[in-house]
Amino acid sequence: MVRDRDSELESMGMELAIGLSEVFEALKKISAGDPTVRISETSEIELIRKLKEVVNLTAKDIGEIVDQSHEFAMVLAEYFDVLHRVAKGELSARVTGESQIELLTALKDVLNETIEGIDKEITERKLYQKKLEHATEEWRTTFDSMPYGVFLIDMNFNILRANKYSSLSFEVPFEDIKGKPYSEMVHYSQFKENLSIQNNSYLKDIEFYDKKLNKYFRQYVSPIPDHEGITKAFVVSLVDITKTKEDEHKLVESKDAFFNMLKELDVSYKGLKDLHESLIHSFVNAIDAKSPWTKGHSERVTSYSVAIATELGFPEKDIEILRTAALLHDIGKIGTYDQILDKPGKLTDEEFALIRMHPGRGEEILRPISQFTNLLPIVRHHHERLDGKGYPDRLKYDEIPFMAKIITIADSYDSMTSDRPYRLAPPKEYAISELKRCSGTQFEPQAVEAFLSVLNGRHKA
Numbered sequence: 001m002v003r004d005r006d007s008e009l010e011s012m013g014m015e016l017a018i019g020l021s022e023v024f025e026a027l028k029k030i031s032a033g034d035p036t037v038r039i040s041e042t043s044e045i046e047l048i049r050k051l052k053e054v055v056n057l058t059a060k061d062i063g064e065i066v067d068q069s070h071e072f073a074m075v076l077a078e079y080f081d082v083l084h085r086v087a088k089g090e091l092s093a094r095v096t097g098e099s100q101i102e103l104l105t106a107l108k109d110v111l112n113e114t115i116e117g118i119d120k121e122i123t124e125r126k127l128y129q130k131k132l133e134h135a136t137e138e139w140r141t142t143f144d145s146m147p148y149g150v151f152l153i154d155m156n157f158n159i160l161r162a163n164k165y166s167s168l169s170f171e172v173p174f175e176d177i178k179g180k181p182y183s184e185m186v187h188y189s190q191f192k193e194n195l196s197i198q199n200n201s202y203l204k205d206i207e208f209y210d211k212k213l214n215k216y217f218r219q220y221v222s223p224i225p226d227h228e229g230i231t232k233a234f235v236v237s238l239v240d241i242t243k244t245k246e247d248e249h250k251l252v253e254s255k256d257a258f259f260n261m262l263k264e265l266d267v268s269y270k271g272l273k274d275l276h277e278s279l280i281h282s283f284v285n286a287i288d289a290k291s292p293w294t295k296g297h298s299e300r301v302t303s304y305s306v307a308i309a310t311e312l313g314f315p316e317k318d319i320e321i322l323r324t325a326a327l328l329h330d331i332g333k334i335g336t337y338d339q340i341l342d343k344p345g346k347l348t349d350e351e352f353a354l355i356r357m358h359p360g361r362g363e364e365i366l367r368p369i370s371q372f373t374n375l376l377p378i379v380r381h382h383h384e385r386l387d388g389k390g391y392p393d394r395l396k397y398d399e400i401p402f403m404a405k406i407i408t409i410a411d412s413y414d415s416m417t418s419d420r421p422y423r424l425a426p427p428k429e430y431a432i433s434e435l436k437r438c439s440g441t442q443f444e445p446q447a448v449e450a451f452l453s454v455l456n457g458r459h460k461a
Helices: 002-031 046-058 062-087 102-145 164-170 242-288 297-311 316-327 331-335 349-356 358-366 370-380 402-416 428-437 445-455
Strands: 149-154 159-162 206-210 215-225 231-240
Touching: 002 046, 002 062, 046 102, 062 102, 149 164, 164 231, 215 242, 297 316, 297 402, 297 445, 316 370, 316 402, 331 358, 349 358, 358 370, 370 402, 402 428, 402 445, 428 445
Parallel strands: none
Antiparallel strands: 149 159, 149 231, 206 215, 215 231
8 A cells, every 4th residue: 555655656756756856847938038938837736836837927027927937946945855755754844935026925835735745645645554553463463363264265165264263173284274274174065066156145153063173062153244245254263072972971971860869769668668568557457457346447437538638639749748747647556455455345435535545656666756746736636626625735726736636537427338347327418517616616617518518529629
């Protein structure tokens, strides 16, 4: 850019020299007494045009021109010297001489202003060029410091430019990359087939494996359009994702191993759970088998309790807790004499006192088992009443666990609808009427209503 300007200044200097020579020659003729002298006023330089115009206008006054010709010659010689220095690049050169001739003073001002303009323009261009060179260097530094391969390729898929990372990654000397076909650098045969230049759209990201380098890459391609929107080149970015792929493979292996472990644990857990439930059922059956009058009692109480909880919308987790508590609610009867359970007549106060001890004993039996901790208050309080007349702690209303209230209803209903050694089972209608009559005093009304819905077939789907 500066080289072009220097050429322009050299041409300007040549035209100045020729123009001044014409002016000087015309002045010599005028000073010799030739008033007919005229010179062409055409010139690319405003200074020369004005000078020629003045020469032609002042040629009439030969006498005055003759007197001033010597001063003209001296001043013009200075002007010519200054212009010659400017043409050589000395932009600080200026006309400094003074003159009494108005024309020469005006020419001096015009000449200095012209040189000032040239100096300013060249200085601005040099400054712009320095900024451009600085920006180019910054771009080159950024381009080369990118932590992945970047290629600039033409429409024939030849490499116009590549960063240093590409040279190191593909083991090709940096100076040998330019002009090399992209396919020789990157061993990915489908590149051309996958490259879409229509509408200057971005190419879909592609992952591929380079067998030669034994590496995985992710390729991004962006078209570079010209001012008319026509693609003229492409920027291709290649990110080495080998480490990511290896980590991904290890993660998949770890995930598979973890899932296999979970499956094994799930099988083991289900086996333990089945064993756990089988042991509970066996234990409960052993309790109920103590007397023919109580056989199947715990299973039926559990079925009623779960039906009530389901009707009330209990979550599955709470239903499972209730199911286990209902199965084990009479575990305290292990310590009760069989003859009391089978006695056909009315129990004495002492015998009834022994019966009342079974909720507390059930809690004591289950307490050492940490998994049954949340069952303890349910088992202990399944014979409490809302009015505080139950046992063993005479709790009232909200002091009684809600699950214990459910078991109380289920237990009472099963007892009322089952044969006992001292009586036959009354009709179910009697048991239902007792539930309604004692709702709010002995039984929880909300749970009673839910149980009646179940018994009447109006339970929730």
